[in-house]
Amino acid sequence: MRTIFLAIGLLFGSVVLAAENDSLIQLHYEWDCVGKKRECTLAMDSQLLDYYRKDREHQAYQYENTAYVGLASYCGFIYSEHDREALRELTRQLADSVSTELEMIRSAVTFVQALPYVTDETSMGEENYVRYPIETLADGVGDCEDKTVLLAAMLKEMGVDFVLLSMPDHLALGVHCDSVEASHPIMFSGRDYYYVETTTLHWAIGEIPKQFQSTRFEVVPCLDAPIFVIREVKFETQPCFIFEKASCQVQLNMNNVGPGRASGLQLNVKMFRSSRRGKKLVAEETFQVNDFQEGEERVETFEFKSWVNEVNVLTVTMTGDGIPEQQFELELSNAVRIQH
Numbered sequence: 001m002r003t004i005f006l007a008i009g010l011l012f013g014s015v016v017l018a019a020e021n022d023s024l025i026q027l028h029y030e031w032d033c034v035g036k037k038r039e040c041t042l043a044m045d046s047q048l049l050d051y052y053r054k055d056r057e058h059q060a061y062q063y064e065n066t067a068y069v070g071l072a073s074y075c076g077f078i079y080s081e082h083d084r085e086a087l088r089e090l091t092r093q094l095a096d097s098v099s100t101e102l103e104m105i106r107s108a109v110t111f112v113q114a115l116p117y118v119t120d121e122t123s124m125g126e127e128n129y130v131r132y133p134i135e136t137l138a139d140g141v142g143d144c145e146d147k148t149v150l151l152a153a154m155l156k157e158m159g160v161d162f163v164l165l166s167m168p169d170h171l172a173l174g175v176h177c178d179s180v181e182a183s184h185p186i187m188f189s190g191r192d193y194y195y196v197e198t199t200t201l202h203w204a205i206g207e208i209p210k211q212f213q214s215t216r217f218e219v220v221p222c223l224d225a226p227i228f229v230i231r232e233v234k235f236e237t238q239p240c241f242i243f244e245k246a247s248c249q250v251q252l253n254m255n256n257v258g259p260g261r262a263s264g265l266q267l268n269v270k271m272f273r274s275s276r277r278g279k280k281l282v283a284e285e286t287f288q289v290n291d292f293q294e295g296e297e298r299v300e301t302f303e304f305k306s307w308v309n310e311v312n313v314l315t316v317t318m319t320g321d322g323i324p325e326q327q328f329e330l331e332l333s334n335a336v337r338i339q340h
Contacts, residue, residue, distance in 0.1 A: 023047050027137060031114035032201075033107050040093040040111075044086055044138060051082060052132040074130070074145075074164060078152045079224045079259035081294050083134045090137070091157040102205075105160060105177055109196055109205060112151040116141045117199045144171045147198035152222065163193055166218040172197055174219065180206045188219045225322035227257040228265075228292065233316055233328045237308050245283075245305040250316060253299045256292035264321035265289035271306040272313045274331075282307045289318075308332070 025044040030037065094107040118141040120129040131139065131146040133153040142150065148164070148171045155162050161176040165186070174186050174193030185192035185206070195212075197203035232253040240246040250269055256262040267287040272279040283306030292298070306312075312332040319325050 025049070025138065027140075029111065029114075031111055033110040038094075038107065038111070040090065042086060042090050042093075042137065044134065048082060048086070049134055049138050052080075052134050073227060074149060074152075074220075075222045075225070076227050076258050077130060077132050077149045078156065078222055080132060081258065081260050083132065083153075084157070086137070087133060087153055087157050091154050094154070095158065101160070102177055102180070104158060105155070105175060106205065108151060108154045108158065109175075109198070110201075112147050112154070112198050113201050113203065115147060115150075117143060117147070119143055144199050148173050151196065151198050156224075161191070161193075162222070163188055164220040164222060165193075165195065166220060167212060167215045170212070172212075174217075175205060177205070184208065184213075186217060186219065189221070193219075223322065224259060226260050226262040226292075226294065228262040228318075228320060228323045228326075229255050229257060230316075230318055230326050230328065231255055231297075233330065235314055235330055235332065237306075240308075246308040247303065248283075248306050248308065249301050249303050250314070251299060251301045252316070252318075253297070254289075254292065254318075255297040256294060258294035260294055262292040262320055262323065264319075265291070265323075266319050267302060268315075268317040268319075269302065269304060270315045270317075271308070272315070273307065273309070274311045274313050279313060282312075289320075 023046045025046050027042045027044060028039065029042070030039045032038070091108065094111060095104045098104045098107055115136065120126050120143055123139065123141055130149065131142055133150045136142040136146045136150045151173055152162055152164070155173075155175065163174040165172040165174050173196040174188070175196050176191050176193050180194050185194055187193075194206035195208045196205055197207070197209055203209070230252055232251075234251040236249045236251070238247045248271070252267070265288070267289055269283075269285045269287070270281060271283040273282050283304060285302070285304040287302050289300065314330040314332060316328045316330070317325060318327075
């Protein structure tokens, strides 16, 4: 049996004690919610925390040759499926003793604001490290990205509509809610969103810090759809007579970064003969691909027959439910293995 205590300073100068017994961590929080003292306790599985500490696939923030570039990759942090139980319990406690949606949102906002702001370099020894919500809750600190991701994940569990608001060197949240006394809502897709500053205490919903009041925000909706990435494409063919179709193989290294299951996956493979007059289709096959669980990576090989020569062009197109189409084109040289 082992016990670990983590000290996290919050608004009242109080201490959040995290006691770890075997694989369970108990976290206790205290903060001020618009003049009212609030507190809650959260049990966290240390194995779940270890899972997220090791899953750093998102850190590149872009995936070469895919549709997942920049802020879209934050969705994987916000909607990851494995921490849902802990977030539901946290938001359930925050929603206790409130009577309106706005009060519920304020409870979440003030909770996140009360977590001390600390840079990644200070807390993690890295220039740019985005925490999953579970990590921020366990560490009790975070920067603008960490705290915005945590609040977004909490609002998702509360059923509140939100968008990310990006500006140079800063990230904030836009929340859609009623009865906010703010003169400058942010319009997006026909709805009003109100700025939420997560970094420090006492910023009201709809209150924009002076340094950002003249800033043009990049508004990014967060979709609960997996980031499904094809990391590598290889092609191989067997020798054959010139008047026969060759046995061909396409090998894909695929990874579902999350959130959630990647389903409805379909692979379309086409072989073209290229000439001065253009491309002529000489073979086409469509394959159904089994679902990928969040975090799963695997290599699969797909076999088909085609006429093959040195002027062939191979296209590989992957589609799926809620997943942007990904297409790769390989120009074949003497029908040898090509790595994309």
